[in-house]
Amino acid sequence: MMLKHIAKIALNLTVICFFAGTVLGLVNLGTQKAKEENQHKREMLTSMSLLGYGAGNPAPPDLEMRAVSRYLLSVDGAPALGYVLPVDNNPVFIVLSVEGEKLLEIPAPDAHQADINQNLSSLMGKEVSGLRHVEDYRIALLDGKVLGYLIVGNNLGFKANIRMMISLNADFSVRGMAILESEEDPGLGDEAKEPYFRNQFAGKSAEQLARTGVSTSPQPEEYRALLEAQPEGHFTAEEMERLRTVYGDSPIYSITGSTISSTAVTVGVQKAVSRFVYRLQQVNAALAAARTAPPAPAGEPEEEGV
């Protein structure tokens, strides 16, 4: 009798969970494509805005966006890094050891090739496995010169993950930052999307960004006025110069009542930038070792480097 009861309740809940799973699975399947398109569209708009282009200032036709894709793989059991990047206008696939030693350089293979691990294995004469795409960096080129880099950062916020996009100048100083996705509370952590918080990153060099802290003191009035002068973060040259010289070393002033969210965003930006700079330099060094001329476009910012 008791067993029958348990079985009935268990069956009840099993059926309902199966029903819920089916409904959500179908809805997810149906909305996946539209969701990805939205996300892509939003990222493109944010990219353009972070490069300083918008409704009043359309991007010039010769602006070029190129992707650098980062992969993780395993060579003879040891972890290694793979990059697909344009070198002299041709996509190239390189494999680096963790120490930065170049293991392979070939014209970029088709990423959809089913037996790509096999092909790499025979090319390198070593056991290659587990090739997987991790992320894309974007390089904006104007007249063949590096205008800036766009990278995406990630960090756990107050409740859920926060994704932010950071725009760097050719010398790796920050041009701007925008939140791509977050679920912070409105009026609190969600304020990270407001100019007075997000524009604080603009104008900081990579070193200044790396050592900046989060301050809970009130934000100085004139600093806030400057940050809010351009809600989209499209600062004029003079405003940028002031951000650079006067406020470059100022801390990130946290949102009142949301120190956790503020710190999460700040650390996310710091991590993303420092890792990107380190990786780009590693790739450039590996590529330059084999060539006399530095490769374009990834090799360009070397002189101003970090």
Place this chain on the structure above:
Amino acid sequence: MSGFQLIVRGLLAENPVFRLALSMCPAVAVTTNVKNGFLLGCAVVFVQVMSNLTASALRQFVHQRVRVVIYTIIIATWVSAIDMIMGAYLPDLYDQVSLYIKLIVVFAIIISRMELFASKNPLIPSLFDGLGMGLGFMFGLMMIGAVRELLGSGQLLGFDLLGTKPLLIMILPAGGFFVIGFLMAIFNTVLKKLGLGAPPAGGHH
């Protein structure tokens, strides 16, 4: 009761906001303007109708002892569904109400209708009950939103009407409580005049 009567009942005699006083939290939280009230109302109509239909279809099958667990799962399923659908097809509007959409999971009105009505009635009446309650809720939110938007921001549907903000407190939470109280009083007075006084104890269940 016919379908039409069920809808009118949800709108007037058993209006969730002004008569049943259920789900008052969102009635304060999202009603700073008409548009948010309307959007959240749409989501509630969807969740209420789908949850009612599911509960009604499963009413012979649900074990009484675990019905709360089952209803909770049903509500959470439809809320997640509308959350994904709005996120995919109405991304701009979704940005403004996404936080509140997720909160529909804990709206008292949904589970209350499933328990009181859908679990005892066939599919068609449950559909109309869900529609009526959802529309009644939407109506309540939009009324509150209209008063608060007009008095608090001097606007209606985003159009500047007054050119000034007569009572800023109206868009703050305290204003929400004031407006709900006043509207509830007006609503009840009007219904009384129409001969739709307070329902008998326990409502029409």
